[in-house]
Amino acid sequence: MIFDSLLIANRGEIACRIIKTAKEMxxxxxxxxxxxxxxAPFVNQADESIRLEDGGYLNGxxxxxxxxxxxxxxxxxxxxxxxxxxxxxxxxxxxNIIWIGPSPNVISVMGxxxxxxxxxxxxxxxxxxxxxxxxxxxxxxxxxLIKAAAGGGGKGMRIVDKEKDLRESIISAQREAKSxxxxxRIFIERYVEKSRHIxxxxxxxxxxxxxxxxxxxxxxQRRHQKIIEESPxxxxxxxxxxxxxxxxxxxxxxxxxxxxGTVEFLFDDKTEExxxxxxxxxxxxxxxxxxxxxxxxxxxxxxxxxxxEPLEFSQEEITWTGSSIEARxxxxxxxxxxxxEIGTLIAFEKNNSAEARWDSGVKTGTIVGTDFDPMLxxxxxxxxxxxxxxxxxxxxxxxxxxxxxxxxxDFLINCLKTKEFLEGDTTSDFIERVNPSRKLEIxxxxxxxxxxxxxxxxxxxxxxxxxxxxxMPSGWTNGRLPNQKIAFExxxxxxxxxxxxxxxxKFLFSFNKExxxxxxxxxxxxxxxxxxxxxxxxxxAGSSILVHMPYGDIMLELKPRFRMPGTETAIGGLVAPMxxxxxxxxxxxxxxxxxxxxxxxxxxxxxxxxxxxxxDGTVSELFISINDQVENxxxxxxxxxx
Numbered sequence: 269m270i271f272d273s274l275l276i277a278n279r280g281e282i283a284c285r286i287i288k289t290a291k292e293m294x295x296x297x298x299x300x301x302x303x304x305x306x307x308a309p310f311v312n313q314a315d316e317s318i319r320l321e322d323g324g325y326l327n328g329x330x331x332x333x334x335x336x337x338x339x340x341x342x343x344x345x346x347x348x349x350x351x352x353x354x355x356x357x358x359x360x361x362x363x364n365i366i367w368i369g370p371s372p373n374v375i376s377v378m379g380x381x382x383x384x385x386x387x388x389x390x391x392x393x394x395x396x397x398x399x400x401x402x403x404x405x406x407x408x409x410x411x412x413l414i415k416a417a418a419g420g421g422g423k424g425m426r427i428v429d430k431e432k433d434l435r436e437s438i439i440s441a442q443r444e445a446k447s448x449x450x451x452x453r454i455f456i457e458r459y460v461e462k463s464r465h466i467x468x469x470x471x472x473x474x475x476x477x478x479x480x481x482x483x484x485x486x487x488x489q490r491r492h493q494k495i496i497e498e499s500p501x502x503x504x505x506x507x508x509x510x511x512x513x514x515x516x517x518x519x520x521x522x523x524x525x526x527x528x529g530t531v532e533f534l535f536d537d538k539t540e541e542x543x544x545x546x547x548x549x550x551x552x553x554x555x556x557x558x559x560x561x562x563x564x565x566x567x568x569x570x571x572x573x574x575x576x577e578p579l580e581f582s583q584e585e586i587t588w589t590g591s592s593i594e595a596r597x598x599x600x601x602x603x604x605x606x607x608x609e610i611g612t613l614i615a616f617e618k619n620n621s622a623e624a625r626w627d628s629g630v631k632t633g634t635i636v637g638t639d640f641d642p643m644l645x646x647x648x649x650x651x652x653x654x655x656x657x658x659x660x661x662x663x664x665x666x667x668x669x670x671x672x673x674x675x676x677x678d679f680l681i682n683c684l685k686t687k688e689f690l691e692g693d694t695t696s697d698f699i700e701r702v703n704p705s706r707k708l709e710i711x712x713x714x715x716x717x718x719x720x721x722x723x724x725x726x727x728x729x730x731x732x733x734x735x736x737x738x739x740m741p742s743g744w745t746n747g748r749l750p751n752q753k754i755a756f757e758x759x760x761x762x763x764x765x766x767x768x769x770x771x772x773x774k775f776l777f778s779f780n781k782e783x784x785x786x787x788x789x790x791x792x793x794x795x796x797x798x799x800x801x802x803x804x805x806x807x808x809a810g811s812s813i814l815v816h817m818p819y820g821d822i823m824l825e826l827k828p829r830f831r832m833p834g835t836e837t838a839i840g841g842l843v844a845p846m847x848x849x850x851x852x853x854x855x856x857x858x859x860x861x862x863x864x865x866x867x868x869x870x871x872x873x874x875x876x877x878x879x880x881x882x883x884d885g886t887v888s889e890l891f892i893s894i895n896d897q898v899e900n901x902x903x904x905x906x907x908x909x910x
Contacts, residue, residue, distance in 0.1 A: 271295070271366055273341050274290050274296065275344070276297060276343075279640070282553075290571070292568075298317065304639055309631055320334065326349060328353065328355070343365055345368070347550050352548070355372075368570050368571065374526075379418055381546050384544075387519065388519055391515075395544045399455065402435075405434060415441075416444070416454055417445070423444050423448040423875060426441045444871075465534065466486075469481040470517065472520055472525040479583045481564060481586060482509065487694050487698060488689075494554065494596065498591065499588075503537065505540075508542065527574070528570050530552050551566060553646065560625075561589055591652070593649055600676050604846075612636070613631070613671075614633075614672035615632055622667045626647055662681050662685055671814035671823050672823075681708075714817070720765065722826075724783055751766045754826070756824040757824065784796040844900055844901060846877065846900055847899050850893065851895075852868065853867075856890070857890045867881055891903055891904060
């Protein structure tokens with residue numbers, strides 16, 4: 269079963285990750301791509317690439333044909349897309365191509381969460397009370413959790429606190445599950461409010477050897493999707509770790525598991541009880557933290573197992589050292605319910621001096637659209653203790669130069685710096701309970717500093733681009749002229765900056781602070797401001813000016829000197845908070861609505877987003893229909909207040 273060529277049936281950062289290990293093992297890597305990804309880093313990093321037609325990453329037959337055409341002897345599915353599609357795995361094996369993953373039968377059984385729970389019960393692994401019949405929901409008791417029977421990633425998942433919300437939540441979950449997994453089956457289980465999401469990494473070979481590599485805690489989530497993961501958990505004791513690990517291995521042995529996989533558990537923070545949730549028959553997004561604390565390359569192990577090699581270590585030989593934390597950087601707006609963002613990354617530059625591992629599939633200039641998951645990168649740190657790992661991660665995020673569209677970067681930093689996170693108080697209600705600030709908080713002195721940097725950058729750029737008397741100092745004049753004036757917009761607020769040239773390249777600002785341009789290059793400006801000197805990275809794209817500060821990036825908009833009349837939104841106008849497709853319209857023209865009523869449901873990136881009325885009103889105008897594709901900020905309807 270030796271192979272020297274590997275096709276990666278995936279994209280983005282996981283494709284880059286697999287290519288890296290393949291190169292280290294001397295295996296030729298082959299990438300597949302669609303037009304939207306033609307300039308993506310993974311395409312260039314692979315030894316060879318092949319373009320896909322319609323259907324792209326979900327067209328299994330086309331992927332297999334690409335493998336045959338390029339002579340690929342094996343296929344690695346990564347995560348998402350077809351990674352847990354048993355039918356695709358069977359087709360791959362039927363073509364005598366090596367499948368990097370567990371058997372199609374195991375994928376099929378474990379991919380059905382209902383069947384997986386039945387097997388867990390047989391293996392004597394504790395499970396939560398559940399039902400697939402909505403009329404039995406009362407027996408379990410509220411709050412409830414609705415989950416898709418197939419798939420994962422938070423799709424088709426809904427928390428229901430009250431009986432009156434059950435029907436609508438089930439319909440929405442079924443629709444989302446159908447869209448994401450082509451399977452609308454759902455089930456209902458008890459929702460444990462003060463809980464932790466703990467998962468056990470397993471490895472199994474074809475000789476019946478199965479080990480676990482300890483736990484990862486993935487409790488900090490928004491929209492039922494993980495954003496911060498770590499190993500080890502700050503809460504799990506050695507005894508619980510052993511019991512969970514034993515339970516995971518016992519279940520894995522029962523199903524004869526091969527390759528890398530994850531057994532997920534729900535841990536009650538009060539009682540220290542744990543219950544089986546599901547088995548992910550693939551590599552997890554968060555696998556790097558396990559690699560960091562064990563020193564084991566999971567992709568390498570997958571490839572060795574697929575070659576028919578036995579595991580090189582026993583359970584007793586596996587050790588865990590230090591602490592590793594991972595943060596998922598998403599293109600999304602935390603202040604708008606974490607809805608996805610689209611746009612162009614005008615800057616994406618990590619600070620190489622920061623001690624962090626960046627697993628990313630984007631670069632400066634990447635266009636982030638609605639076709640794929642909005643994750644930009646995973647940033648992973650390791651230290652001998654958890655506090656230092658958290659500090660390193662926050663610093664790596666702060667020191668990177670990233671902008672062009674909204675991200676959750678500042679929110680992640682704020683999470684990592686909270687007292688609760690540093691103390692390990694990271695239950696699944698962390699975001700709602702702790703409520704970390706969702707943006708970078710800027711005070712008056714800091715905004716003065718930032719706008720001064722931007723003003724001096726523009727001043728110097730204008731000077732450098734001048735064709736007249738370049739030898740003269742910037743701002744020099746032999747007459748009395750009005751102060752230079754420039755206006756910026758930041759977070760919907762206008763900031764007017766006034767300054768005048770003094771001498772020796774010094775500038776006095778209207779807020780009575782002095783600046784001196786020490787030096788400047790194509791990437792940034794070395795400025796002395798208010799007696800403090802610092803080099804600031806500056807990136808300009810159109811009217812947008814991205815200024816990097818020690819605590820992060822600030823995007824300013826340069827306001828035009830002369831204002832043109834703009835478009836206006838009608839009073840009571842409801843606009844799209846994100847680009848997406850209208851999949852359900854709950855109102856008609858003339859309908860009265862109450863605050864909290866769902867008006868329209870948009871789908872973006874296979875996730876549903878309900879747009880609700882903010883106050884009581886009547887729909888006076890309606891501009892959309894079902895199946896319409898709308899842009900971010902598009903006027904959907906007008907609902908004047910009653």
